[in-house]
Amino acid sequence: MILKQLIELYDLLDSPAASGEAALAYLRSIDLDCDAETYPLTGAKGSTDMIRIRIPGTNGRAVGGDAPTIGLLGRLGGLGARPERIGFVSDGDGALVALACAAKLLSMRVRGDMLPGDVFVSTHICPHAPTAPHEPVPFMGSPVSMAEVNREEVGDGAAETGAWPLDAVLSVDTTKGNRIMNERGFMISPTVKEGCILPVSDDLVTLAEMASGRRARTYPLSMNDITPYGNGLYHLNSILQPATATAAPVVGVAVTTEVPVPGCATGATHLTDLDETGSFMIEVAKAFGAGSCAFYDPAELKRFHARYGSMAHLQTMGNLPAENEHA
Known part of the structure; x- marks a missing residue:
């Protein structure tokens, strides 16, 4: 359960002064020596504060071990759409869940549960992000491009932290602005790897x-x-964008609602849903590091490649140049 961390972080992030430094100070109040x-990060439309945390495992690469590394990525445009909208927006749920997972894992580590x-x-963390037109409801925009964020999370920028390579990725994102996910809570996507949508x-x-205590x-x-x-x-949204920049398998963890909710809507964060979402992600991190959770079947993917070849070109712009380099 991560309700405590969600409540504390929501209070911290629901502010026009929300910042990476404030979030970092909160995490260090849990573990003063945390690796964070x-x-x-500055883009064409402004800047945002990247925040990255690595929680070492008992047999992870940080200590010279061989246990696999998982990435928990919080995807969003921004936490707020000020001055157009006042308050924490629905689009910020991905960042809130990711940071709450980090806080819980740090707390567990301090207590001896590694x-x-x-x-x-x-x-x-960006409390002043732009909005963007989208159907059926408006999306939150971002001051930086997806390619720039990808670089910091799964590309060359991530390599500089020592976290590279990631062996699997869970990408959590508010995914409420559609009419195909008609349940409250969270949903998981098929695994995506190098341009292939896998089972x-x-x-x-x-x-x-x-x-969740429910059918998946x-x-x-x-x-x-x-x-x-x-x-x-x-x-659909940016939830699978990490899959365009890594060879690791990526699964999108979508925070969902019964009806379409704009990403720029305030008062639309449901903490009990986020608690289930974050608890799921932490359980996956436990199992994946222990070698008891597979994102895909390597033998099956090998057979696919032998018959149909690589689909990695889908991770690129293909045969035409980008229509919007700042998207």
Whole structure:
């Protein structure tokens, strides 16, 4: 359960003064020696504060071990749309969940409950993000492009933290602005790896059922959704954008509602839903580091490649230049 961390972080982030430094200070109040950093990332429309945390495992790379590393990434445009909208917006749920997971894992570590593998947590904090048109409801925009955030979380920028390579990624994102996810709570996507949409992981289904106490909920992806932003194609949202920049398997953990809710809506954060979402992600991190949770079947993917070849070109802009380099 991460309700305590969610409540404390929500109070911290629901402010026009929300910042990476404030979030970092909160995490260091839990573990003074935590391996965490924050820094500004500047894009065409402004800047945001990146925040990255690595929680070492008992047998992770940080201590010279061989347990796999999982990334928990909080995806969003921004925490707020000030001055247009006052308060914490629905789009901020991904950052809130990711930071609450980091806080819980740090608290567990301080108490002596360490996971086998390293866990890398990353998101960004921007209380003054722009809005963007989208159907059926408006989205939150971002002061930085998806490619820039990808670089910091799963690309060359992540390598500089020592967290690279990530062996699997859970990308958590508010995914309420649609009419195909008609349940409150969280849903998981099929696994995406190097341009291939693979079957939904049985292990993740089991963990989702245990975390929620309900039948697991999954959602469909189109080919568009796993291609990079900026190519002019319709995307469900940014939840699978990390899959365009890494060879690691990526699963989107979508925070959902029964009806379409704009990303720029305030008063639309449901902490009990986020508690289930974050609890699921922590359980996955435990199992993945212990080698008891598979995101995909390597033999099956090998057979796919032998018959159909690589789909990695879907991680690129393809045959045409980007229509919007700042998306």
